[in-house]
Amino acid sequence: MDIERLLARNRPAIDHAIEKAVPKTLTRLRLQSLVGKPRYAFALQAAQSSVHEPIWDLLERGGKRWRPTLFLLIAEAFGAHPKKLVDLSVLPEVVHNGTLMVDDVEDNSDLRRGKPCIHKLFGVDVAINAGNAMYFLPLLVLQKQRKRFPASTLLAAYEIYSREMVNLSYGQGFDIWWHNHQQEPVTEEEYLQMCAFKTGTLARMAAKLGALFANASPKNLELAGEFAESIGVAFQIQDDVLNLVGKEGPYGKEIGGDISEGKRTLLTLHALQHASLEGRRHLLTILELHTKDPQKIRQAIQIIEGAGSINYAKQFARQLVLKAWKKFAPALKKGKAKDALEAFAYYLIDREI
Amino acid sequence: MDIERLLARNRPAIDHAIEKAVPKTLTRLRLQSLVGKPRYAFALQAAQSSVHEPIWDLLERGGKRWRPTLFLLIAEAFGAHPKKLVDLSVLPEVVHNGTLMVDDVEDNSDLRRGKPCIHKLFGVDVAINAGNAMYFLPLLVLQKQRKRFPASTLLAAYEIYSREMVNLSYGQGFDIWWHNHQQEPVTEEEYLQMCAFKTGTLARMAAKLGALFANASPKNLELAGEFAESIGVAFQIQDDVLNLVGKEGPYGKEIGGDISEGKRTLLTLHALQHASLEGRRHLLTILELHTKDPQKIRQAIQIIEGAGSINYAKQFARQLVLKAWKKFAPALKKGKAKDALEAFAYYLIDREI
Numbered sequence: 001m002d003i004e005r006l007l008a009r010n011r012p013a014i015d016h017a018i019e020k021a022v023p024k025t026l027t028r029l030r031l032q033s034l035v036g037k038p039r040y041a042f043a044l045q046a047a048q049s050s051v052h053e054p055i056w057d058l059l060e061r062g063g064k065r066w067r068p069t070l071f072l073l074i075a076e077a078f079g080a081h082p083k084k085l086v087d088l089s090v091l092p093e094v095v096h097n098g099t100l101m102v103d104d105v106e107d108n109s110d111l112r113r114g115k116p117c118i119h120k121l122f123g124v125d126v127a128i129n130a131g132n133a134m135y136f137l138p139l140l141v142l143q144k145q146r147k148r149f150p151a152s153t154l155l156a157a158y159e160i161y162s163r164e165m166v167n168l169s170y171g172q173g174f175d176i177w178w179h180n181h182q183q184e185p186v187t188e189e190e191y192l193q194m195c196a197f198k199t200g201t202l203a204r205m206a207a208k209l210g211a212l213f214a215n216a217s218p219k220n221l222e223l224a225g226e227f228a229e230s231i232g233v234a235f236q237i238q239d240d241v242l243n244l245v246g247k248e249g250p251y252g253k254e255i256g257g258d259i260s261e262g263k264r265t266l267l268t269l270h271a272l273q274h275a276s277l278e279g280r281r282h283l284l285t286i287l288e289l290h291t292k293d294p295q296k297i298r299q300a301i302q303i304i305e306g307a308g309s310i311n312y313a314k315q316f317a318r319q320l321v322l323k324a325w326k327k328f329a330p331a332l333k334k335g336k337a338k339d340a341l342e343a344f345a346y347y348l349i350d351r352e353i
Numbered sequence: 354m355d356i357e358r359l360l361a362r363n364r365p366a367i368d369h370a371i372e373k374a375v376p377k378t379l380t381r382l383r384l385q386s387l388v389g390k391p392r393y394a395f396a397l398q399a400a401q402s403s404v405h406e407p408i409w410d411l412l413e414r415g416g417k418r419w420r421p422t423l424f425l426l427i428a429e430a431f432g433a434h435p436k437k438l439v440d441l442s443v444l445p446e447v448v449h450n451g452t453l454m455v456d457d458v459e460d461n462s463d464l465r466r467g468k469p470c471i472h473k474l475f476g477v478d479v480a481i482n483a484g485n486a487m488y489f490l491p492l493l494v495l496q497k498q499r500k501r502f503p504a505s506t507l508l509a510a511y512e513i514y515s516r517e518m519v520n521l522s523y524g525q526g527f528d529i530w531w532h533n534h535q536q537e538p539v540t541e542e543e544y545l546q547m548c549a550f551k552t553g554t555l556a557r558m559a560a561k562l563g564a565l566f567a568n569a570s571p572k573n574l575e576l577a578g579e580f581a582e583s584i585g586v587a588f589q590i591q592d593d594v595l596n597l598v599g600k601e602g603p604y605g606k607e608i609g610g611d612i613s614e615g616k617r618t619l620l621t622l623h624a625l626q627h628a629s630l631e632g633r634r635h636l637l638t639i640l641e642l643h644t645k646d647p648q649k650i651r652q653a654i655q656i657i658e659g660a661g662s663i664n665y666a667k668q669f670a671r672q673l674v675l676k677a678w679k680k681f682a683p684a685l686k687k688g689k690a691k692d693a694l695e696a697f698a699y700y701l702i703d704r705e706i
Contacts, residue, residue, distance in 0.1 A: 031523075034519065035516065035519055035520055035523065036516075038546050038549075039545075039546065039549050039582070040542040040543070040545040040546040040549060041540065041542035041543050041545075041546055042543070042546060043527045043530070043531075043539070043543040043546065043547065045530075045537075046526060046527045046530035046531065046537075046543075047523050047526055047527065049530055050526035050527070050529055050530040051522060051523065051526045102481060102485065105477070105481060106477065106478035106481050106482060107478065108477075123529075123533065124458070124459065124461075125459035125460065125529045125532075125533075126526075126529055126530075126533075128455060128458060128459050128481060129459060129522055129525045129526055129529060130522075130526070132455065132485065132488070132522055133519065133522035133523075133526070135485070135488065135489075135518075136488075136515050136518040136519045136522065137519055137522075139511075139515035139519075140515065140516070140519060142512075142515075143512050143515075143516070150504075151503075151504040151505040151508045152504040154508050155504045155507050155508040155511070158492075158508070158511035158515075159495075159496050162489050162492035162493065162495075162496075162511075163388070163389075163493070163496070165488075165489040166387065166388055166486065166489045166490055166492075166493060167388055169404060169482055169483075169485055169486035169489065169490075170384075170388065170400050170404065170486075172482045173399060173400055173403035173404045173479075173482055173483070173486070174396045174399045174400065174403070176403055176476075176478045176479055176482060177396070177398075177399035177402055177403040177479075178396075178399065179478075180476065180478075180479075184398075184399075186396070187394065189393040189394035190393070190394050190395070190396040190399075192392075192393040192394075193391050193392065193393040193394055193395060193396065194396065196391075196392050196393060229392070
């Protein structure tokens, strides 16, 4: 199963659905269909320039749109017709891009997908506000489904959505706090929880919503969520691995950027426990330096590699996906979608960029 | 009816309900009751320091908590027992404080309620993330109401909430855009729409939720929303008036701050239409200067006053409330709550700070 091809094949329909949820170009009628008739008068140009333009500047830069595809595969593997659910599959994708926009302000980043971050182009005020708009605009899609689904299903969708958004805030909170207080010890379990909240949670949202709209049982809904969370966490671990030993990405990611930032990851946490005493001290010193010196970064990577931490992390991610799939697979209908889901899980951890 | 006293009397119960929704001090159990059992392990200290501490730093600074009181009065005037709905009344209040935290970052403000803004104390990253957490944490309150209300009622609550949050993004978008592109003409109607979206929308959320949980009819729900939006808009206009001719506030607001910021308000827009040609030119020059020179600010205020714009705005706000009340009053049960609602509406526009 070629997942890259599957993603590419799904993409036009997904992008079309995103554009229905968040129009690229506003007209009075389109704005009205989002928020109702204005009591006074819309400032159409301001709405376009301050909300929709920055949103589409980011959306058009790419991204794999893997969350909607995950949603659709899960729905299909639970017996639903994916074509009928494309409009709903975009919820986690729109909000994901919103969090990128806002996180980039929080992290004071310069580049996103190879171009200056939205706040660099439009200003911090516009970026935060447009990013926040993306947290709620997708929910308007749900409001158009009143005739297609019973109230209890739609209510469950809001519950899933808001719960995952709260999780996301805690995940980001952990990450920010550790970044700002690097002397504080972090355990592997805490780090993994951060990943579950930060990277796992939108995957979980996608999977649970896909299962929900396919009428899966509450038990299967939980299984879908757990599976997606696992591949989300594994995805993050693979990201951390690639940050140290991957190729220079086309998106302006630097090898060893995590070392420069002094980031705690599964790899550095493992190495700080398992390297030689001298190695641990040296690694800690480099992490605290926040250096961009390539030689120091190479030394840090050597220590991490020498402690077996890269292998450990790779194995950890692989085991996580393996176990999650084993638990989830029996719940699914045999067929193309199920096969694709398995391939999809491994695709996320085997990718090299 | 002494509204200040009513607000003070309601406050302890409201604050208690806020603390139930967003604990001041986290324990593992409290965090678990919010987001469920962790799969790995909570970083409790990080969650407390990066999310709950900044939230309560702002919440404890005060604020009148008028949105929950509006919610409760409306619910009571539709026949509900307000004591049973206090937990739900805090939704618009928590999110309101979240928007203050985030807006202060967007506006690069220094002070909020007489103290340094949250981002000045905790950092921009913490402030945005904690503010955003306040957009979704209150929704967890709804998830605890599954046994008390039918799915259709809870679904309607989510729909009201998310629609108003989208409105808020557009309102803030208009405001930001005009602030950054001051040469662009703005009409009074567009300005009023911005007020409806920015200040009216959380009042509308409060009123509609109050009516909803009191089982009001869809028609009455709309009437409640329209009434609250009107007093929200009137509140904003009164704010603009006080900014020019009010007392120096205890919260660090400066008289004429809107002139320094070159802000378009109902007053400046009216004056730019109705002052003498010379007055208009002079006012525009001062607005574009972004000056803090007290003499220039006094001159601007004189032009605005001379054009009759202060009276115009005061009358506009008063008429808005008068008409809204006339339309809304017949829907309400006679009694204490109804009387208080009328007094409440005038309190918001007659206040002097």
